[in-house]
Amino acid sequence: MPQDDNFAHRPWLDPDKDPFIKIRSVSKRFGDFTAVDNVDLDIYKGELFCLLGGSGCGKSTLLRMLAGFETPSSGELFIDGEKINDIPAYARPVNMMFQSYALFPHMTVEKNIAYGLQRDGVAKAEIKDRVSDMIKLVQLNDLAKRKPNQLSGGQCQRVALARALIKQPKVLLLDEPLAALDKRLREQTQYELMNLQDQLGITFVVVTHDQEEAMTLSTRIAVMDKGKFVQTGTPTEIYETPDSRFVANFIGSANIFQGHVVESDRDRVVVRSVRDDNLLFYIDHGSDLQVNAKVWVAIRPEKVRISTTPHAEARSNQLAGIVHDIGYLGRLSNYKIKLDNGKMIDVTHPNQTRPKSGEHLADWDEKVYLSWEPSSAVVLTQ
Amino acid sequence: MAIDIGRKLQDRWKSLLVAVPFFWLLLFFLIPFVIVFKISLAESLIASPPFSSLLTWGEEGELKIRLLIENYAYLFDDDLYVRAYLNSVKVAFISTVICLLIGYPMAYGIARANPTRRKILLILIILPFWTSFLLRVYSWMGILADQGTLNNFLIWLGLIDEPIRMLYTQFAVYLGIVYSYLPFMILPLYANIEKLDWSLLEAAADLGAKPISTFFTVTVPMTIPGIIAGSLLVFIPATGEYVIPDLLGGGNSLMIGKVLYNEFNSNHDWPVASAVAIALLILLVLPMMLYQRYQSKQLQA
């Protein structure tokens, strides 16, 4: 049945499915400071879940509570139906890949990877087999006898990953797994991580501050700010229907207009700008907003069309301004448009044809008209 | 060109910087060593100075060199010396182990304490140095004597009826050495443990190591330099220790430092005393060289 098939890739939609990781009203306070503030979260088996947020928002603290390095000040944590609050770190069915990798400097690559199995008293022959399999899996073949200080950053990252994966944990926790790598290696490693996760079927919880990384990797993202979740959803949901200005700005960029609701229907909202009484925004997603409610309209730069001729259609989203700045990036150009009321709007335009002799779609100080579909913008209440 | 001259000047500065400690060692270590070594090869005389000269002029004006290895042979002749050496090494070794067993947890505790408490604890470790070492050993005599503080206290508590003999026993020597040298064990250990990356311990726990297992598989291997440095700082001076066995051990403790003192002061046999000193030095330099070897091997790895 197609319905079931959908659930296989989106278990969080399946009402019959029990979450694999349950976080219930968990807080963590350091003295007076609340690092994690009463959060609830469900993560399902096989997900690659990202905790995304700026530095200091409490994502590592939450991850460390799952690993057992921090005790929650209040709340409960469950993994696979078992409450883990009182289980010490060494007995939890999770493994962690540390941001600093935390490889044992006095042990070779091989010994680092074998460490977890040795602690569990696995037979020597089995350890040997599993370590060599793991070394092949993460492509460290020639480096087994090296010490960590003889490895590059990317190689250390693989050892850390191998060491955490070899015990086949129920959940793998990764704290900024790619942050220490350079850009090219990071992109390549993202895909390797995804493949590995797919291959092994282990639930991954990844902490990152990099929104692109989160978008690429995850099945779902929880956006964190000041110890709280501000929005949880798939990358598409988070990007296309952010539910706050914070998320709209944090994930990608957005042009945001403040206004009041003047018409509110099941399938249409009209908002009047506070800056300009003549400026109306038409949004075709319905809402239960009251007329006169204070709202914000957010529109992504790439969803705005730019043209040198006015758009004739009535009751459509239309703005006029002059080109203030052009940033040519090759595959696309960023335009900064100064509206008649002084507000600056970002517009991204793909360069689908090669511009003739260095000419742009519009030139500096040229009068341009901006427009977008009613379905492209979102109304935010916070 | 300019760079070349600059580099030359820099090189000159460098050699000067190296020369200063080199000169210091020459003046205050190598020259005294040569003098002592010279005396150890001479013959004991009742004169001033109380030893023969190595160089004498013969009757026909020829230069005669007389080197006696007798003094060294004598060290093996009388088993007093060998026993004193062995006993010193034994006492120093056991004291070092005790210092390590007491000092490691203390250093660990200090390194894990919060920064304000850590400062206070470190000051407490260093505090005894503000009182003379000799005075502190004397006060132990007052504490350990038959009519001393400790015995009086135990009798007052009713735990014992008769004073326990503590002063002038081997126990008092161990107590004195451990008490005096413990800071030298704690400080290098602290410096090492404090630098330890705690995330390594978390990683070990994460991979299933119980605290004890983490300690022996990660913490100890990572702090071997501190263990070795602390142990040498205790073992070497403890081997040659004179004051503590003399004051707290009385006649019951046979340690090489005391033997040396007796040769020098009571017997006025400077050459034998010098031979004892040279032998002791060799005995102590050996572990140092082993440590050096270990360190350079660590660096290569």
Ligand SMILES: Nc1ncnc2c1ncn2[C@@H]1O[C@H](COP(=O)(O)OP(=O)(O)O)[C@@H](O)[C@H]1O
């Ligand atoms: N052990 C601790 N003691 C006091 N404050 C802490 C401790 N660990 C983290 N914090 C604070 O909690 C906040 C969240 O930290 P963290 O979870 O590491 O943030 P991030 O989202 O960058 O990973 C930070 O402000 C940090 O200073």
Ligand SMILES: [Mg+2]
């Ligand atoms: Mg962090």
